[in-house]
Amino acid sequence: MKKSDFTPFHFNGAALKFIDQTLLPLEEKYIETDRYEIIAEAIEKLEIRGAPAIGVCAAYALALSLKNSGTQSVFETAYARLKRTRPTAVNLFWALETMRAGYMPGAEDNFQRLSKIAVSIHEKEIYNCAQISLHGSKLITKPSNSLTHCNTGELAVAGMGTALGVIKQAYDDGNIIHVYADETRPLYQGSRLTAYELAKAGIPFSVQIDSAAAVLIAAGKVDFVITGADRIAANGDSANKIGTFNLSVLCKAYNIPFYIAAPTTTIDRKTGSGKEIVIEERKPEELSFHKDTPIFPAEYPVFNPAFDVTPAENITAIITEEGVFRYPYDFK
Ligand code: MRU
Numbered sequence: 001m002k003k004s005d006f007t008p009f010h011f012n013g014a015a016l017k018f019i020d021q022t023l024l025p026l027e028e029k030y031i032e033t034d035r036y037e038i039i040a041e042a043i044e045k046l047e048i049r050g051a052p053a054i055g056v057c058a059a060y061a062l063a064l065s066l067k068n069s070g071t072q073s074v075f076e077t078a079y080a081r082l083k084r085t086r087p088t089a090v091n092l093f094w095a096l097e098t099m100r101a102g103y104m105p106g107a108e109d110n111f112q113r114l115s116k117i118a119v120s121i122h123e124k125e126i127y128n129c130a131q132i133s134l135h136g137s138k139l140i141t142k143p144s145n146s147l148t149h150c151n152t153g154e155l156a157v158a159g160m161g162t163a164l165g166v167i168k169q170a171y172d173d174g175n176i177i178h179v180y181a182d183e184t185r186p187l188y189q190g191s192r193l194t195a196y197e198l199a200k201a202g203i204p205f206s207v208q209i210d211s212a213a214a215v216l217i218a219a220g221k222v223d224f225v226i227t228g229a230d231r232i233a234a235n236g237d238s239a240n241k242i243g244t245f246n247l248s249v250l251c252k253a254y255n256i257p258f259y260i261a262a263p264t265t266t267i268d269r270k271t272g273s274g275k276e277i278v279i280e281e282r283k284p285e286e287l288s289f290h291k292d293t294p295i296f297p298a299e300y301p302v303f304n305p306a307f308d309v310t311p312a313e314n315i316t317a318i319i320t321e322e323g324v325f326r327y328p329y330d331f332k
Helices: 036-044 051-064 072-083 090-102 110-137 163-172 189-201 210-218 244-254
Strands: 009-011 016-019 030-033 144-148 176-182 205-208 224-227 231-233 238-241 258-261 307-310 317-320 323-326
Touching: 009 051, 009 110, 016 036, 016 051, 030 036, 036 051, 036 072, 051 072, 051 090, 051 110, 072 090, 090 110, 110 163, 110 258, 110 317, 110 323, 144 163, 144 210, 163 176, 163 189, 163 224, 163 258, 176 189, 176 210, 189 205, 205 210, 210 244, 224 244, 238 244, 244 258, 244 307
Parallel strands: 144 176, 144 224, 176 205, 224 258, 258 317
Antiparallel strands: 009 016, 016 030, 231 238, 238 307, 317 323
16 A cells, blocks of 8 residues: 555644645545534534544644633633534544643633644544454455445544554555445535545545445445444444445345444443434535535535444444444443
8 A cells, every 4th residue: 555645734832734625536635624613614624524533633723722822711712612613533532532632710720731632632542543454354365345434444443543554554455456445425525535545555446326236235346345434323323424334234234244343432332322313404405505616506405424434243344443243232
């Protein structure tokens, strides 16, 4: 695999620089800011996206809220603002709580201390990805064709990525022949971002519309499907990008493995099952427009959930940095 030559987000101790993922792959534009409000908006608009990346960047944003003023009320306002950005990825809440636990009312060095905590959260996620990639690649024991959904690589995490990290490691081991990347409607994280990362890594791939996955699987062209997750309930039910559930059903019907790869920061031990996971619904314009071009009248009713929940029994294994877990799951 060719070594990647870009850094999706970087904190220099005074500001966060991140790549605007909504413009990729046609434009590689970086935004540098020390304002938490800009980072919160970037998370909402999916300029920064992917569960672990949302957590890491929200942690940097919360630290930066203390750079100039440092008052507890500014910190609490920033915390509440960041918490409102996206409801499903549990990494966001985990990172914000970890940061809040490090805040000491009245202390003069809160900015420095919280910056260090944010860096350690980032470094841990990079480490987690490396471990996930190693554990997951051991499951791919022969040259295989894989199918993936959404984007779970460097852009979504840092480091190698989760599901895409497993694919990259398995490719280095000589066990990936081809990757089928679902385009991932409506925002094209697969065709824009996963394909971009696979092209950079020199891994053979092709892009298909999400609904073509059944044809590929039924034709025996896919040996395994692997995706990431935004929140994993204690019983293993896993929320991920809309369309993931369909893939798990196909895998079950055609008896091929369906893997989820995610760090343990994505496991929500307080949530018993997928029924309790809040699913983000996004604005209708994501369907009724393509960029500035209307596709159908704006008044048509739209259903636009960003995620679905794959039942635990459809998941062959959940790959974390701590190892590989198999059904029945019990993450309490
Ligand atoms: O809406 P997004 O693009 O943030 O959704 C991302 C996904 O669903 C990813 O699969 C998930 O966050 C795992 S990222 C390693």
